Amino acid sequence: MPNDVLSTQAEVTWCPGCGNFGILNAFKKSIHKLEDRKVLRNNIVLSSGIGCHGKIFDYLRMNGLYSLHGRSMATVQGMKLGNPELKVITFAGDGDAYGEGLEHMIFAAKRNADITVIVHNNGVYALTVGQYSPTSRKGFKGPSTPNGSIEEPLNPLSLLLEAGASFVARGFAGKIDHLSDLIVEAVLHEGFSVIDVLQPSVVFNNTYKLYNELTEIIPKPAETLEEAIKLSKDFKNHLPIGIFYKVKKPVFHKELFGEWNPVKKHMMREDRMQQIASYLSNQMRE
């Protein structure tokens, strides 16, 4: 592990060759690229869910909150509401984003919360030793489905597009430069942005060869939502990666409270006392 400014002293415990390394390296690159574009590192706060992906939180010398399984999308929405000047990013596993915390994804997309979600989608529950995940293919054999998963996988991108996501992308942990550009674009996007990252798990679901063969960079986002949805359902002989859809929409916190900033504009005690006194006197009937 290079001892760069973005690293901590934490021991890296991912399996050698894990797709998470690709995501970590891409993320670090994007932080430097973002700094070139005037997004200061200190102004970014992170969160993560629980699982192999979540360990990235310990490895990054950046501020944030290591959240619960499935809840980090709610955590970062809270951070954004507390101080809207912060850029908020959460890492999540496919179990976090598409299983345990799917409701937060759908609603964050629906309300266009200004957050970025990077989903480490390896199609397996790796840290709990290999059970099927929401995106595992039908027939996937894991310790809880020894005869193969009987469920069809979820298509997260079409689901989120339908829910109203204003920035939807797919990346591949094996294409680090491409992925880091996606992260930069996602963070700069004002509104809900999600990057579904195809991430091989070397032990439980080694998809390097498959993804290297199938991934194909799309030149530009789809023009319309319908086209983007169509693209998200296109698995025929290839796997498109890149920005599927990007649209400008009003963001949740601004719709909620305009230019207010709860932390920075924190109303002081005297003003509050005045407001309370005025409310109380309005209740008095003569």
Place this chain on the structure above:
Amino acid sequence: MNNDVFTFLIGGKAGQGTKKAGLVVANFFVGLNRYVFQMNDYPSLIRGGHNFSIVSTSTKKIYSHYMKADLLVVLDQRSYDTHKDNVAENGLVVFNADKVKGNGIGVPITSEAKKYENPDLLEGVAGIAILAAALNVDKKTLDNIIRTEYRRNIEDNLRFAQAIYNATIYKIPHKFVLKQGTAKQISLSGSEAIALGAVAAGLDIYFSYPMTPSTQVLHFLATYGKKMGVVVVHPENELAVANMAIGAAFTGARVMVGTSGGGFCLMQEAFSLAGMVEAPVLFFLGQRPGPSTGVPTYTEQGDLRFALTSGQGEFPRIVASPGSIEEAFRLTSELLSLVWRFQTPGILLSEKHLAESSMSVNFELEKTSWAEPIMHENGLYARYKNTVDGISPLLFPPSDELIKWNSYEHDELGITTEEPEKLLNMHDKRRKKLQSLISYLKNFTTVNTFGTKGPVVFTFGSTTMSVLEAIDYGKLEMTVVQPVYLEPFPIWDLEKFRGKKAIVVEQNSSGQLASLLKEKVGVNVQSMILKYDGRPFDPQVLAKQLKEVVTVA
């Protein structure tokens, strides 16, 4: 009836404005400088059913409604049947002659209302006109009341009220006389008190998913919060509520969440997270009868033990329950301030009976607390620095220092760890914080004591109001002890009751406070008066029960 207590009860179907009528009547009594207590009883439905609102008033402080009405106004048969046997001596029953067969004074309320648009909504207004007639209030005063209180369809309301007044006044056999009081106190609900208490302490964001009986705080802050510096967020579910709140606290925002039992179950993991990451979050837990969905719009104190043991794992938490609406105001601010000082979750434990009842209050604004973090000043920052008192100073982003809050067990920097000595270090740090919290609380009013003589009666939360009123009504000589703080349990203030005989009054079926008093203090609980039918105590009935247990003991 006790002293000069006068009770007005109006019953009807949901959607007829009985609660609003109760509110208007309470405000009228307030205008006479009298003290009031208003209790609203309503089932979980939008139209139909049986709703009633009771307003009891006195020239001295009153802590409960009385079930026996001096003036009973019933808009339908069901209301008549339910309340007809609960009329005070010399009380009056005025019923809607179009809908009710019964004894008393019949007034054709529905046929009069039908002359206007939205006749159903008008019917509640009849209650005010009837009260005005029964008190011999002049027509001009009645007009003024209607004009102030009903802003929509003023003309219809005025004409309807006058018609009912005219149809009633000559039928009233004796007019009630209500003395002017000296109170000059407004009537506010527990929900208003809780919301305003949080505002006073510096609340920035209130997160909540609607669930009775916490919903009125959500509605209040959604309406008035903006002017008071409060943002209100109502997200997809309670999981989002609690986790968003923790995320916002990470940035330095003073947050509170509101819910009831079922919603709080969904927040358990986040509650424990707040304990682990040391997030200052105040949870308002409004109790209703459980288990499960239970009885949504009624009252109970069945979640005491649940509150005390919320969340997996061991971590300090602060639980306190207000014994009056005035106390709810002050205590909410105190709790928000405490969770910030000690960076740990707190629970404001209350009930439907407090949250949705109203009473005369005098809020002492200067006695509220202000939530202020202990901030890191200089040098290398360690989020979980093991300090002397276990409290690690805070720092908020953006910052050049590393700020890591971590749900996994962590080292002082906030990096995940599994090393045994680091586990010990953090456990010990959190234990130290608990000890610091206990020392700090010793400077606070953690137990209220009312009276000095007679048998000792323990109670908590809104039941305190019932007990105080029952003692006053029954002219009983008793010492009422109300632990305000329930975790840490104020053993230092209660030790003097070790081995002492006591009566415990609470609204649950197992005697949770009683068991706590036995376990923590060794109180010799002689008898328990438990009520768990969803309804708050009636002071007259409770006074009788208290007399009985004293005689037996």
